[in-house]
Structures are given as structure tokens and as C-alpha cells.
Amino acid sequence: MFLEFDKFQGTGNDFIVIDNRDGSLLELSPKQIMHITDRRFGIGADGVILMNSSKEHDFHMEFYNPDGTKSFCGNGARCAVAFAQRKGFSMGHQCFTAIDGEHNFQIQDSVSVHMKDVEKVTHFEDSRGFAHTGSPHYILQTNDLTTENVLKWGRQVRYSETYAAEGVNVNLAFVKEGNVVEIATYERGVEGETLSCGTGATACALYFADKLGMENGCLNVQTKGGLLQIRFNKSHDGGFDNIWLSGPAEFVFSGSVEV
Numbered sequence: 001m002f003l004e005f006d007k008f009q010g011t012g013n014d015f016i017v018i019d020n021r022d023g024s025l026l027e028l029s030p031k032q033i034m035h036i037t038d039r040r041f042g043i044g045a046d047g048v049i050l051m052n053s054s055k056e057h058d059f060h061m062e063f064y065n066p067d068g069t070k071s072f073c074g075n076g077a078r079c080a081v082a083f084a085q086r087k088g089f090s091m092g093h094q095c096f097t098a099i100d101g102e103h104n105f106q107i108q109d110s111v112s113v114h115m116k117d118v119e120k121v122t123h124f125e126d127s128r129g130f131a132h133t134g135s136p137h138y139i140l141q142t143n144d145l146t147t148e149n150v151l152k153w154g155r156q157v158r159y160s161e162t163y164a165a166e167g168v169n170v171n172l173a174f175v176k177e178g179n180v181v182e183i184a185t186y187e188r189g190v191e192g193e194t195l196s197c198g199t200g201a202t203a204c205a206l207y208f209a210d211k212l213g214m215e216n217g218c219l220n221v222q223t224k225g226g227l228l229q230i231r232f233n234k235s236h237d238g239g240f241d242n243i244w245l246s247g248p249a250e251f252v253f254s255g256s257v258e259v
Contacts, residue, residue: 001259003036006086007045007252008079010111012195012225014252015076016045017083020062021053030068032259037066043257046187046194047073049080051089058091059084061098065189072100072134074198074245078111082249100134110229112246115202119239121210129207133243135188136168137203143174145184145224150193154186169197173204181208182222195225198245205230206240216242 003025005016016036018025028036028048037045050062061080063073077098084091085107095104104114115133122130127141138157142149154170157163167188176182183204185197201221209219209232216233228247235241 002256003259004254004256005043006083006254007043008083008249009225009252010075010078010196010198010249011223011228011247013073013075013079013197014045015047015049015073015079016043016257017049017051017079019083019087020050021059023053025050028064028068028259033064033068034066035259036257043255046190047076049076049083051080051083054097056093057095057097057102058089058093059096061096063098065187067189067191069189070099071189072098072199074113074115074134074202075196075247075249076198077103077105077113078198078245078247078249081105081107081111081113082251086251106244110246111249112244113198115199115243115245117235117239117241118206118243119237121206121240123207123211131203131206133199133202133206135199136163136166137200138163138168138170139204139207140170140172141174142172143182145172145182147184147193150184150186154193158186158188158191169200169203171197171200171204173208175208175212176222178220179212180220180222181205184224196223196228198228198247201228202230202243202245206232206243209234209240
């Protein structure tokens with residue numbers, strides 16, 4: 001079977017996007033996903049997105065990690081919106097659904113996706129923390145964002161007794177001059193470093209916003225693949241709401257792949 005696809009990237013986070021509005025693909029198997037995302041024997045990507053039809057929304061995004069597991073992906077969601085615009089989807093609702101429910105979106109100079117509310121940012125000892133922003137994220141404060149350090153800490157935390165069963169994404173992060181958050185991310189499912197992670201950028205921004213006592217505003221997050229912006233409000237219960245993830249989402253190329 002051959003699949004037609006477009007490849008998109010958002011700050012270096014790249015995805016294979018497939019138009020499945022006709023419902024011809026009920027599901028992709030882990031073996032098929034692993035083949036498509038393999039950077040040597042397949043196309044190569046940080047994930048695969050099936051764009052399914054929706055009666056009450058503009059589309060439903062089905063996101064697969066490279067190991068075949070499903071989750072929500074912030075940069076993947078922004079690339080899905082860019083794909084829908086490129087393909088001429090009817091987008092009167094300005095809203096799509098994903099594994100974690102509804103998400104509004106905006107297309108201006110950049111592509112913005114409304115993220116789920118975050119009930120709590122947890123702060124651990126030794127300048128570490130945790131936040132669930134559609135995917136679970138562990139944050140470790142350090143200014144050593146080398147790939148070697150990302151892989152060392154990423155594997156150590158992700159495969160620790162606490163997180164081994166469900167998995168966790170691990171972000172190394174620090175705040176530099178001008179309140180710019182700089183991060184590097186080890187992603188579960190990829191089981192390695194990616195150039196960018198939208199849910200990770202959101203988690204790190206909210207972690208530092210909480211530490212800095214920010215009630216609302218916007219933080220720029222510098223990933224290795226580019227710059228993202230996180231807008232937010234501090235909610236009355238101590239969490240965060242009205243969270244928006246913004247940044248570029250760009251078409252790379254089209255093709256077909258046999259699976």
C-alpha cells in the first residue's frame with residue numbers, strides 16, 4: 001500500500017502528515033509507523049499525523065510517536081493546522097480535536113494552538129519540576145544543554161522506577177538574559193533528543209513563570225530548532241489557563257511511501 005504524505009516541520013520538530021478524511025486508514029500499526037519515521041530506511045520524522053474528518057470540528061488529529069504509541073504533540077498540532085490550511089480544509093470552527101480533547105487555533109504570522117489548562121506545576125528539590133501539558137514533562141534546571149547531557153539525564157529519568165512504565169519527557173532548561181527560556185528535550189517515544197518539543201516548551205515556560213511569580217504574560221522559549229512563544233494566565237487555583245503555543249510551521253516536501 002502506498003500513502004501520499006506531506007512533510008512539515010515546526011522549529012525542527014518534523015512530522016509526516018497524511019490526509020485521511022476519507023477514512024481509508026483505520027489505523028497505522030507500530031511497524032508501519034516505525035518504518036515511516038526511520039531516518040535511514042524510511043522517510044524520517046519525529047511523528048506521524050493522520051488528519052481525520054470531524055462533523056463538529058475542522059478535523060481530528062491522530063498523532064503517533066515513532067514507536068507507534070499515541071499522544072498529544074504541540075508542534076505536531078501546529079503543523080496539522082498548517083497542513084489543513086495548505087490543503088484547503090474548511091476551517092470555519094477554528095477548532096480541532098486530538099487525543100486530549102478540543103483545541104482552538106489561530107493562523108497569523110505564526111501558527112498558534114490553545115493548550116489544555118495545567119492544574120499544577122510541581123517543584124521538586126534540586127531545582128527540578130514536573131508539569132503535564134498534554135504530555136508529561138520533567139524539568140531539570142541546568143545550562144548544560146549538550147546532546148551528551150540531554151541523553152544522560154533523559155535516559156536516567158525516563159527509565160527510572162518512577163517513570164519507566166508510562167514514560168516521561170525530560171527537559172533541560174535555564175533562563176537567560178531577557179527572561180528567555182532555553183531548553184533541550186529528550187522525548188519518550190522518540191527515545192532520544194529532538195530539536196524542539198511544543199509541550200516541553202510549554203511545560204518549561206510555566207515552570208519558570210511559576211518560580212518567577214508571573215501572573216500572566218508571554219515567555220519566549222529557545223529550542224535548538226528555533227523560537228517558540230508561550231502565552232498564559234495564572235489561574236485562581238494556582239495552575240495556569242488560557243495557554244497558547246505559537247511558532248512557525250512550515251511545509252518541507254510531498255511524496256509517497258510504501259507501507
